[in-house]
Amino acid sequence: MKIKNLLLATFAIVASTITVNAQKTLVDVAVGSKDHTTLVAAVKAADLVATLQSAGPFTVFAPVNAAFGKLPAGTVDYLLKPENKATLAKVLTYHVVAGSFNAAAVVKAITDGGGSVTLKTVSGGNLVASIKEGKVILTDERGGVATVVATDLAASNGLIHVLDAVVLPK
Numbered sequence: 001m002k003i004k005n006l007l008l009a010t011f012a013i014v015a016s017t018i019t020v021n022a023q024k025t026l027v028d029v030a031v032g033s034k035d036h037t038t039l040v041a042a043v044k045a046a047d048l049v050a051t052l053q054s055a056g057p058f059t060v061f062a063p064v065n066a067a068f069g070k071l072p073a074g075t076v077d078y079l080l081k082p083e084n085k086a087t088l089a090k091v092l093t094y095h096v097v098a099g100s101f102n103a104a105a106v107v108k109a110i111t112d113g114g115g116s117v118t119l120k121t122v123s124g125g126n127l128v129a130s131i132k133e134g135k136v137i138l139t140d141e142r143g144g145v146a147t148v149v150a151t152d153l154a155a156s157n158g159l160i161h162v163l164d165a166v167v168l169p170k
Contacts, residue, residue, distance in 0.1 A: 023156055024155055024156060025052065025053040025155055025156055025157050026052045026053070026056070026058060026060055026155045026157055026158055026160060027040075027043065027049055027052045027053050028053075028155070029153055029154075029155045029160055030043070030060075030062060030160070035064045035065055035066075035162075036062055036064060036065065037065055038063075038065045038068040038076065039062055039063060039064075039065075039068070039092075041080065042068075042076075042079065042080065042088060042091075042092055043092060045079075045080045045082075045085065045088060046085055046088040046089040046092050047085065047089070048089060048092055048093070052096075052157075053157070054157065055157055056098075056100070056157035056158045057098075057099060057100035057157055057158040057159075058096050058097065058098060058099070058100070058122070058157060058158035058159075059096070059097045059098075059099060059100055059101045059158055059159050059160075059161065060095060060096050060158065060159070060160045060161070061095045061096075061097075061127070061138060061146070061148070061160075061161050061162075061163050061167065062095065062160050062161070062162050062163060063095070063146070063162075063163045063164070063165060063166045063167075064149075064162060064163070064164065066164070067146070067163055067164055067165045067166050068166060070165055070166070071166055079091065090123050090169060091123075091166070091168060091169065093121065093122040093123035094121045094122075094123040094125050094127075094140070094167060094168065094169045095121070095163075095166075095167060096121060096122040096123075097119050097120065097121055097122065097127075098120075098122060100158045100159050101159065102151070102152050102159055103136070103148075103151035103152050103161070106129055106136060106161075107131070107136065109129070110129055110130060110131055110136070115130055115131070116128050116129065116130040117129050117130075119138075121169075123169055125140075125141055125169040125170065126141060127139070127140060127141075127167060132147075135147050135148065136148040136151075136161075138163065138167055140167035140168050140169065141168070141169055141170040142168050142169075142170065144165065144166075144167055144168055145165065146163040146164055146165035146166070146167050147163065147164045147165070148161050148162065148163060149162050149163065149164050150162035
């Protein structure tokens with residue numbers, strides 16, 4: 001119970017340091033972040049702006065610019081090419097879960113699941129959320145791991161949780 005309370009307190013502190021206008025859509029919030037310019041460019045290239053501006057709600061696990069920089073050289077440029085739009089869309093929708101799940105709900109689901117919970121993504125894949133060293137991590141279908149570094153960025157159509165790495169589908 002102490003670990004759960006510590007995690008919830010940590011998420012609350014991180015979330016409270018970031019003020020977001022809840023009248024803005026998920027796309028508007030991302031556009032307003034200097035740390036998500038690569039993600040925004042990718043969302044535009046994949047023609048997902050309208051989807052992420054729709055009613056939702058959605059929970060978006062949003063990698064920062066540095067996360068895209070961790071991918072093998074040339075990956076982002078490759079994905080941004082018009083002929084790779086379907087692949088880019090699959091990668092991006094792998095970061096989206098239908099519904100609005102705040103940090104407390106994610107931690108509760110992990111706890112209730114005995115240490116992990118499987119999240120079904122909009123792309124049809126699975127992400128496994130668990131806790132490591134007091135932080136929520138996501139493990140993708142390839143075994144890659146991303147850490148949630150900020151939570152509960154509110155938008156009119158859902159929430160954003162910020163990741164330090166890009167998660168990839170099979």
